[in-house]
Amino acid sequence: MHPLAKRAYEQAEQLIQADRIPDQPTDRVSSPTKALLQGNYYVDVHTHFFDKYCMNASYVILRHIRDFLGIRGQEEGAENDLVDMAYQTAHVYKRGYDEKLAQLVGNKGDRRDGVHSLLNMALTKSSMRQVYDYYIRESSVAEYFGLESHQVLTTLIMMDFKMGWELDVGKSMQEQIKEQKELAEEKPVLPFLFCDPRRLAFANEDNLYCAFNEAFAVGTPFFGVKLYPCLGYDPFDYRLWPIYEICQEKNIPVLSHCGGDRISTPKSGIYVYQGTELTLVEGADRQDVSYQLNDPKRFDLLLQKFPKLRLNIAHFGSRDTWSSSLPVDEKIDPQQRKETIMRLMRNYPHVYSDFSYTIAYEKCVQKLHPPAQTG
Numbered sequence: 001m002h003p004l005a006k007r008a009y010e011q012a013e014q015l016i017q018a019d020r021i022p023d024q025p026t027d028r029v030s031s032p033t034k035a036l037l038q039g040n041y042y043v044d045v046h047t048h049f050f051d052k053y054c055m056n057a058s059y060v061i062l063r064h065i066r067d068f069l070g071i072r073g074q075e076e077g078a079e080n081d082l083v084d085m086a087y088q089t090a091h092v093y094k095r096g097y098d099e100k101l102a103q104l105v106g107n108k109g110d111r112r113d114g115v116h117s118l119l120n121m122a123l124t125k126s127s128m129r130q131v132y133d134y135y136i137r138e139s140s141v142a143e144y145f146g147l148e149s150h151q152v153l154t155t156l157i158m159m160d161f162k163m164g165w166e167l168d169v170g171k172s173m174q175e176q177i178k179e180q181k182e183l184a185e186e187k188p189v190l191p192f193l194f195c196d197p198r199r200l201a202f203a204n205e206d207n208l209y210c211a212f213n214e215a216f217a218v219g220t221p222f223f224g225v226k227l228y229p230c231l232g233y234d235p236f237d238y239r240l241w242p243i244y245e246i247c248q249e250k251n252i253p254v255l256s257h258c259g260g261d262r263i264s265t266p267k268s269g270i271y272v273y274q275g276t277e278l279t280l281v282e283g284a285d286r287q288d289v290s291y292q293l294n295d296p297k298r299f300d301l302l303l304q305k306f307p308k309l310r311l312n313i314a315h316f317g318s319r320d321t322w323s324s325s326l327p328v329d330e331k332i333d334p335q336q337r338k339e340t341i342m343r344l345m346r347n348y349p350h351v352y353s354d355f356s357y358t359i360a361y362e363k364c365v366q367k368l369h370p371p372a373q374t375g
Contacts, residue, residue, distance in 0.1 A: 002276040005238045008200065012242030015209035017217040021250045028221045028252075029190065033153065036188040042152050044141045046255075046314060046356035049132075049156040049180070049191075051125045053170035056161055128156075128179040132187060150188070156180055157226045157255070158194040164231035164265075173199075173206045174214060181220045190223040191215070192255055196231070197239035197273070212243055216252070227256035229298065230290040232265035234272040234279075236302045244306045251310060258296050258341070258353075259315030265289055275301060296340040303348050313341050316353045 001009070022028050026037070125131045132154070136142055142152045158176060161167050180191040193215040199208035215222040225247060229235045235256060247254055268289055269282035283289045296313055303309065317337040344351045 002238070004276045005241060008239050009242050009245075011200070012209050012246075015207065016213045016242070016246065018246050018250070020217040021221065021246065021252075023250055025223065025251055025253070028216075028223055030184040030220055032186065033184070033188045033190065036150070036153055040151065041188070042141055042145075042147060044152055044154040045354055047135065047140075047155055047157060048159050049128065049135075050159045050161070050176075051127055051131050051171070052123055053126060054159065054161065054176055055169055056165070056167040128176070128183050129186075132156075132183055132189070153188045153190065155223075155255075156183070156189050156191045158192060160194040160196050160199075160228070160231075163196040163198050164228060173211045177211065177215050177222075180222070181215075184220055192224040192226040193222045194226050194228065195240060195243060196228070197233050197237040200239045208239065209242070212246075216246075216250075224253040224255055227254065230257060230265065230293040232267070232270055232272065232293070234274045234293065235298055236275050236305075237273045238276045239273070241305070244302070244309055248306050248309045253310040253312060255312045255314055256299075257315065258294055258313045258317060258337075265293070274298075296337055296344065299344060299351075303344065303351065307348060308350060309348075310350045311348075312352045312354060313344070314354055314356055316341060316355055 125134055136149045140152060140154065141147065142149050162169050183189060184191055193212065195208060195212065197208065199206060199211065225243065227235055246252065265286060268285050269280065270289060271278050271280055281289055281292050283292060296317065299311065299313065317334060341353050345353065
């Protein structure tokens with residue numbers, strides 16, 4: 001075994017109490033979820049979950065200000081300038097600043113508008129319970145389809161703003177895990193732990209393996225793992241291998257982003273570990289790098305090593321994949337991504353994909369379900 005991988009496995013063995021993790025998924029859910037599973041229920045499959053202390057409010061405002069203010073018709077470069085400004089200026093977390101920014105939200109926009117809902121959640125809610133209550137009431141499938149909240153099983157996907165965007169935040173990973181556990185004891189939810197391999201560098205409780213142990217082996221465990229490779233790492237990173245090993249053995253599902261490229265590493269060039277090999281991923285801009293890190297071909301090596309891993313490749317390549325079957329340019333070929341994901345699903349019985357968010361676009365829905373021919 002490569003020395004890097006050997007060291008990672010040794011650290012994981014020391015910090016993760018794998019023998020305390022239940023083997024069956026149904027044994028890793030709380031009482032409210034078990035009760036719901038006995039009857040008729042609906043699943044909200046992909047819910048990013050965070051409050052104002054989990055993120056950096058100034059970044060969110062800058063990141064979404066164009067959509068929030070309804071600015072249209074600008075050239076793409078102008079939008080990119082706003083986002084670049086966000087990355088450059090939003091590194092410092094100031095407790096209390098989010099309250100001031102929350103005033104920008106007010107009651108502007110339709111309550112069903114995604115950006116408005118995100119800002120309202122992110123800037124005005126200080127606990128996971130508050131976020132959950134707001135989400136169920138305003139933005140969940142329960143609200144959209146007139147369902148009772150107790151009929152909906154909601155996946156709670158943690159977001160790691162500290163590592164993903166190199167931002168200071170006001171709530172540690174351990175605090176986020178604790179709050180999601182407490183919420184799971186009251187509500188039918190399936191928490192997913194965000195796993196960023198770069199967290200292995202931490203010596204404190206926010207170390208990658210310490211966080212995994214706290215989520216899955218201590219108290220009420222989490223249900224699954226979430227990856228976000230386009231934030232700056234390869235899904236085959238050797239530091240994730242011990243976690244994949246446990247997930248494969250304990251039937252813990254792994255959910256990975258594989259969609260839009262606007263959410264990305266703030267860099268136009270970044271070194272990532274593809275296995276134990278350090279490689280440079282670079283492009284014309286950060287979105288180009290993000291597109292490369294989002295390529296589903298990156299799951300090939302991962303699945304060759306962990307063929308029984310329960311992997312869901314979220315978003316099925318995103319709206320670009322389904323809105324057109326033609327290459328966008330010589331570098332971007334949506335059809336290739338679609339075919340890669342389908343190949344992986346054919347070759348590995350525990351690989352899946354979903355259309356979360358993709359079906360928010362009518363053009364994509366038409367591609368998935370074309371209107372019936374008449375005459």
